Amino acid sequence: MSQAPAGNADRSAHDPTIIRGGARPGTPLLSVRDLHVEFAGRGRVVRAVRGLSYDIGPGETIGLVGESGSGKSVSALSLLGLLPKHVGKVTAGSAVFQGQDLLHLPEDKLRRIRGARIAMIFQDPLSSLNPVLTIGRQITEAIETHRGVSIREARKRAVALLDLVGIPAAASRINDYPHQFSGGMRQRAMIAMALSCEPSLLVADEPTTALDVTIQAQILELLRRLRTELGMAVLLITHDLGVVAGFADRLAVMYAGRLVELGPAETILADPAHPYTIGLLRSLPRLDRPRQAALTPIEGSPPDLASSLDGCPFAPRCAWRVDRGWTDAPPLVLAGGERLADAALVGHEVACHNQPTREEALAGLPLTPGFLPAPPPDSLVIEEEVV
Amino acid sequence: MSPAPASTAAGSATIAPAGGNGPDGPLLTVKDLQVYFPILTGVLRRRTGWVKAVDGVSFHIDRGETLGLVGESGSGKTTIGRTIVRIMQPLEGSIHLGGSDLLALRGEDLRRRRRRFQMVFQDPYSSLDPRQTVGEILAEPLRVHNLASGKARQARVVELLDLVGLEASFVERYPHEFSGGQRQRIGIARALAVEPELIVCDEPISALDVSIQAQVINLLERLQADLGLTYLFIAHDLAVVRHIADRVAVMYLGKIVEVAPSDLLYQQPLHPYTVALLSAVPVPDARTERSRRRIILRGDIPSPANPPTGCRFHTRCWLRERLKNPEICATTDPPLAPIPQATPDQTVACHFASELNEHRPRDVVPEVEETPVIAPVQG
Ligand SMILES: Nc1ncnc2c1ncn2[C@@H]1O[C@H](COP(=O)(O)OP(=O)(O)OP(=O)(O)O)[C@@H](O)[C@H]1O
Ligand SMILES: Nc1ncnc2c1ncn2[C@@H]1O[C@H](COP(=O)(O)OP(=O)(O)OP(=O)(O)O)[C@@H](O)[C@H]1O
Ligand code: SF4
Ligand SMILES: [Mg+2]
Numbered sequence: 001m002s003q004a005p006a007g008n009a010d011r012s013a014h015d016p017t018i019i020r021g022g023a024r025p026g027t028p029l030l031s032v033r034d035l036h037v038e039f040a041g042r043g044r045v046v047r048a049v050r051g052l053s054y055d056i057g058p059g060e061t062i063g064l065v066g067e068s069g070s071g072k073s074v075s076a077l078s079l080l081g082l083l084p085k086h087v088g089k090v091t092a093g094s095a096v097f098q099g100q101d102l103l104h105l106p107e108d109k110l111r112r113i114r115g116a117r118i119a120m121i122f123q124d125p126l127s128s129l130n131p132v133l134t135i136g137r138q139i140t141e142a143i144e145t146h147r148g149v150s151i152r153e154a155r156k157r158a159v160a161l162l163d164l165v166g167i168p169a170a171a172s173r174i175n176d177y178p179h180q181f182s183g184g185m186r187q188r189a190m191i192a193m194a195l196s197c198e199p200s201l202l203v204a205d206e207p208t209t210a211l212d213v214t215i216q217a218q219i220l221e222l223l224r225r226l227r228t229e230l231g232m233a234v235l236l237i238t239h240d241l242g243v244v245a246g247f248a249d250r251l252a253v254m255y256a257g258r259l260v261e262l263g264p265a266e267t268i269l270a271d272p273a274h275p276y277t278i279g280l281l282r283s284l285p286r287l288d289r290p291r292q293a294a295l296t297p298i299e300g301s302p303p304d305l306a307s308s309l310d311g312c313p314f315a316p317r318c319a320w321r322v323d324r325g326w327t328d329a330p331p332l333v334l335a336g337g338e339r340l341a342d343a344a345l346v347g348h349e350v351a352c353h354n355q356p357t358r359e360e361a362l363a364g365l366p367l368t369p370g371f372l373p374a375p376p377p378d379s380l381v382i383e384e385e386v387v
Numbered sequence: 388m389s390p391a392p393a394s395t396a397a398g399s400a401t402i403a404p405a406g407g408n409g410p411d412g413p414l415l416t417v418k419d420l421q422v423y424f425p426i427l428t429g430v431l432r433r434r435t436g437w438v439k440a441v442d443g444v445s446f447h448i449d450r451g452e453t454l455g456l457v458g459e460s461g462s463g464k465t466t467i468g469r470t471i472v473r474i475m476q477p478l479e480g481s482i483h484l485g486g487s488d489l490l491a492l493r494g495e496d497l498r499r500r501r502r503r504f505q506m507v508f509q510d511p512y513s514s515l516d517p518r519q520t521v522g523e524i525l526a527e528p529l530r531v532h533n534l535a536s537g538k539a540r541q542a543r544v545v546e547l548l549d550l551v552g553l554e555a556s557f558v559e560r561y562p563h564e565f566s567g568g569q570r571q572r573i574g575i576a577r578a579l580a581v582e583p584e585l586i587v588c589d590e591p592i593s594a595l596d597v598s599i600q601a602q603v604i605n606l607l608e609r610l611q612a613d614l615g616l617t618y619l620f621i622a623h624d625l626a627v628v629r630h631i632a633d634r635v636a637v638m639y640l641g642k643i644v645e646v647a648p649s650d651l652l653y654q655q656p657l658h659p660y661t662v663a664l665l666s667a668v669p670v671p672d673a674r675t676e677r678s679r680r681r682i683i684l685r686g687d688i689p690s691p692a693n694p695p696t697g698c699r700f701h702t703r704c705w706l707r708e709r710l711k712n713p714e715i716c717a718t719t720d721p722p723l724a725p726i727p728q729a730t731p732d733q734t735v736a737c738h739f740a741s742e743l744n745e746h747r748p749r750d751v752v753p754e755v756e757e758t759p760v761i762a763p764v765q766g
């Protein structure tokens with residue numbers, strides 16, 4: 001990994017040849033640069049994704065985490081051309097996958113990549129399974145479309161896939177309809193369908209959120225095994241930091257349409273550098289820590305994405321904010337100060353004007369004597385401060 | 388049983404829990420509760436079976452205590468909550484609140500009693516009427532229960548908003564103008580309006596952002612300390628439940644399989660399902676997660692319409708497997724009872740609970756690690 005000094009890491013945001021945020025050396029499988037997505041409707045423009053850049057190496061797993069509504073799902077859907085028609089659109093950016101820019105590909109070409117080389121699974125399997133077709137038919141259809149094999153061949157493969165994902169008596173269950181499967185079985189059937197063409201990238205949007213923890217453990221175990229067997233890269237979208245801890249190589253933390261922190265999962269969870277990530281980790285009750293007397297929430301609520309948000313989107317809730325935070329959005333650069341040496345080695349990046357020190361991160365507040373969070377400039381009227 | 392004292396003066400500045408029936412004994416006692424739903428088939432809608440949603444459940448909650456209720460999806464947690472607040476009718480069993488028999492209440496009596504038990508729902512989006520202002524939402528229970536009128540009612544609405552950390556100016560606004568966390572606060576304020584003793588919280592934070600969940604948990608804890616409330620707290624997040632609950636009951640397929648004080652349940656679970664559940668919870672620490680082992684339960688949860696015979700967990704039980712599948716598990720339903728090796732306040736429904744620790748794999752339940760705490764510098 002090149003040891004780019006802090007100043008250069010910033011420039012790399014727009015240079016597709018530089019691998020960022022600790023990605024594996026070599027050509028990335030997917031390279032997203034400066035992605036912007038907007039929704040228009042009812043006289044409002046919602047800027048859901050506001051300049052997102054990251055890479056996924058071959059076989060690598062990225063965990064995309066962050067506040068609800070921060071743009072995780074929308075950013076993934078936009079890569080696959082699945083934004084709601086006429087409402088949502090990509091307004092800038094590129095997403096190069098195996099040499100092709102997904103964002104500028106004609107619909108038929110994109111359709112061929114989708115399902116074959118990039119597969120997607122969603123939180124709610126019912127929404128992507130057809131209720132009137134048997135599970136087997138839906139899988140064979142996917143295989144036939146993308147592989148051009150005979151029906152008999154496809155059927156054999158479908159049984160093998162259902163077996164692979166742990167559906168008991170697959171040869172007979174293949175004739176069942178989705179409603180005859182339990183939630184966990186449907187999720188497994190959807191994984192079987194997604195994997196039918198051995199994609200090189202799997203986009204999994206909250207694949208276990210609707211499931212019980214015991215079933216979640218089964219599904220994650222399954223995905224882990226399949227990932228290794230197929231050498232597949234995974235973009236895992238989730239709000240559960242526990243899930244990514246054991247599953248993702250790197251984390252990308254989103255807040256209000258932007259990345260606020262990017263780096264190895266282990267580094268970010270143990271040594272978070274952005275005030276939002278720090279706050280998020282502190283607000284969680286954890287089974288691996290002693291019970292606290294009271295939890296430490298992040299006060300306030302996330303911003304309205306229809307507003308312009310010129311400054312740092314986290315400023316209104318941030319204890320470390322400085323004047324500049326109200327007006328300039330901080331770029332994503334290598335974590336600095338005492339973190340710089342490690343950050344340069346592993347590629348730990350953070351978007352913050354006033355990076356908390358490690359000691360401050362542990363304490364959860366700024367420790368500089370006399371430091372006060374910068375009050376909003378007169379031009380900005382903060383409508384409501386939530387208690 | 389002494390008659391319930393009259394409610395506190397309408398619009399008074401303090402909110403005291405509505406009077407109870409003597410301070411001793413549990414506030415809520417549930418015995419042998421069975422709630423079944425008919426399975427209706429064909430054009431004639433004939434009943435062809437029952438969904439045994441809750442099948443013989445007993446527990447109690449002391450005054451001012453929080454009982455956490457966790458367990459597999461579909462195990463009957465919500466059904467228990469709804470039966471307690473009398474939205475649903477049980478087939479069998481009894482529910483006593485402060486000494487009085489809730490299930491015997493009818494008509495006007497029930498209507499008047501309803502204010503003593505309230506429910507906070509999971510979904511802050513659908514549980515508030517979108518056409519009512521926040522002021523109207525909070526004034527309604529006060530009107531229905533004749534708790535305050537005119538100016539006093541207005542004052543009480545403002546007081547309720549203040550209690551849950553919302554501003555008085557919000558009374559004119561509609562639910563859609565609020566964030567999820569704010570709506571959940573409004574739902575909590577509405578439940579508090581009638582000065583209940585018991586609040587059933589059904590997944591009150593699951594729909595909220597992680598960063599907002601802690602705000603609502605802290606609020607619930609503060610209200611409990613200030614108002615002496617008693618909670619039945621239903622949730623699937625085991626870390627949240629450990630934080631908020633004094634005792635925890637674990638459900639599987641319509642039955643309680645283990646009840647214990649929080650600390651004990653998490654440190655020394657006695658039921659194989661509880662152990663599997665704890666082993667499945669991921670913690671946000673990459674090193675722990677990578678070195679940790681898990682008990683992966685095989686198969687799916689059986690249907691409550693046709694539960695397994697004997698111990699309901701026997702089709703997926705790892706302990707039974709290690710014991711070479713003893714017959715008794717498949718034939719005899721184990722009672723919920725203490726075991727000699729543990730304290731009497733921990734009860735478990737497993738024939739082999741006393742052998743669990745011998746067979747339990749190591750490193751499956753996350754260990755508690757002390758973190759360094761840095762005292763903030765005085766500034
Ligand atoms: N069809 C749509 N029309 C208008 N706005 C939309 C639409 N879909 C999403 N948005 C907006 O885009 C933003 C990002 O949404 P997105 O679904 O990506 O969030 P997310 O990070 O996946 O959140 P969650 O964790 O809740 O799934 C949100 O503010 C949302 O309101
Ligand atoms: N009104 C109803 N009619 C028929 N069956 C019902 C009804 N309500 C619940 N059930 C069934 O009763 C069982 C218990 O449901 P319940 O909602 O109490 O579970 P739960 O433990 O709250 O689950 P979750 O964690 O998913 O909320 C389930 O099998 C459910 O399908
Ligand atoms: S009674 Fe048998 S099947 Fe049931 S939990 Fe105990 S060991 Fe497992
Ligand atoms: Mg989403």
Ligand SMILES: [Mg+2]
Nearest residue numbers: 464465466589
């Ligand atoms: Mg429920």
